[in-house]
Amino acid sequence: MNACDFSRSFITFVIPKQANNARIQVEACCEITAAGRTEPFWLVASCKAENTYAEQELFMQPNYDFYMIYSQQGYRINRVGMPYDLSAGEVGLISERFEAVHFSIRSVDAQRCESPADVVNATLQERVLVGQTTLSSSDGEFTAVLQYPVKTMNVHRDPADFQVDTGPVLLPDMGSASTALEAFSVAFIAWRAPDWAEFILQQPIPATEDGPMVAHYAQTRVFEAQNLILAHD
Numbered sequence: 754m755n756a757c758d759f760s761r762s763f764i765t766f767v768i769p770k771q772a773n774n775a776r777i778q779v780e781a782c783c784e785i786t787a788a789g790r791t792e793p794f795w796l797v798a799s800c801k802a803e804n805t806y807a808e809q810e811l812f813m814q815p816n817y818d819f820y821m822i823y824s825q826q827g828y829r830i831n832r833v834g835m836p837y838d839l840s841a842g843e844v845g846l847i848s849e850r851f852e853a854v855h856f857s858i859r860s861v862d863a864q865r866c867e868s869p870a871d872v873v874n875a876t877l878q879e880r881v882l883v884g885q886t887t888l889s890s891s892d893g894e895f896t897a898v899l900q901y902p903v904k905t906m907n908v909h910r911d912p913a914d915f916q917v918d919t920g921p922v923l924l925p926d927m928g929s930a931s932t933a934l935e936a937f938s939v940a941f942i943a944w945r946a947p948d949w950a951e952f953i954l955q956q957p958i959p960a961t962e963d964g965p966m967v968a969h970y971a972q973t974r975v976f977e978a979q980n981l982i983l984a985h986d
Contacts, residue, residue: 756863756883756983757782759902764797764823767853773805777821779858781901783923785932787894792932795823795858796923796939802832817841818968822923822934823854829934836965837957844934863983870913875984876906884917886942886950887979888927895930899923901942903982916945917982924952927976941970950978 762779777797784793799820802813817834828850832841847854863883866872875882882903889896899922907916920941929936944950952974957966 754863754865754983755860756885756985757900758859758861758985759883760881761857761859763857764795764821765855765857766821766828766851767855769852771852781899781920781922782858783900783925783937784898785925786896786898787930787932792824794923794932794934794937795856796921797821797823799921802834820939822937823847823856824932824934825856827934828854829937831939833955833968835967836960837968839957861985863985866982866984868913869915871984872906872915872982873908873910873913875982876908876915877910880984880986882906883983883985884919884942885981885983886922886944888925888950888976890927890930895927897925897927899942914945916943917980918943921955922952924954924974940974944978944980947980948977949975950980951975 759779763776765774765776767774779795780798781796784791799818802817802819803811817832820831822829828847830843866875884901884903886899901922903917903919905918921939922942924938924940926936938954940952940954942950942952953970954972955968955970956972958969958971960967
């Protein structure tokens with residue numbers, strides 16, 4: 754089976770006049786199929802707000818997390834600071850914001866782990882693990898296939914057992930069946946069975962009872978799913 758080679762997959766945005774070319778590693782991908790059409794989406798790694806090419810003081814103050822979600826034509830920028838400000842985000846068309854965006858998405862031939870013992874063996878043999886989770890809407894008209902590198906894997910030898918705990922991943926709004934970039938949540942995923950997955954979503958919550966809003970992984974959602982582990986070298 755084909756799996757995304759996350760270690761060699763990057764998206765590079767070029768700002769006007771080629772003042773900067775920012776290559777950022779792909780963290781997770783999601784393919785949405787609806788009405789007979791399949792559309793890919795990608796989440797790239799988070800970085801910290803920076804004064805690019807400054808002589809000193811490279812990190813902006815106050816600082817914030819910066820990460821992006823892409824479709825083939827659109828982008829979404831999330832700026833997650835303290836306090837959390839939803840209006841700091843940005844959504845638009847690539848053609849109206851950037852001089853260019855280059856997608857270098859590599860794939861690799863991977864072996865499907867057919868049993869818990871296969872997962873345990875692949876983990877302890879230090880093979881590269883990629884998770885794949887397929888979610889479907891209740892009417893079957895909307896399907897999302899998530900792929901992500903398994904960064905944390907818990908295994909037990911005898912009896913063979915395992916538990917995935919990894920992220921971030923891209924989670925679409927399965928209730929709305931929307932492919933709008935605004936409809937995606939960033940989440941972590943955990944699962945230990947082939948037919949369900951639990952997600953914990955990043956969302957704004959108050960830091961204290963009357964305190965400022967912060968972004969934190971708090972809300973959990975459980976979905977029926979088709980999960981599998983792919984292993985490659």
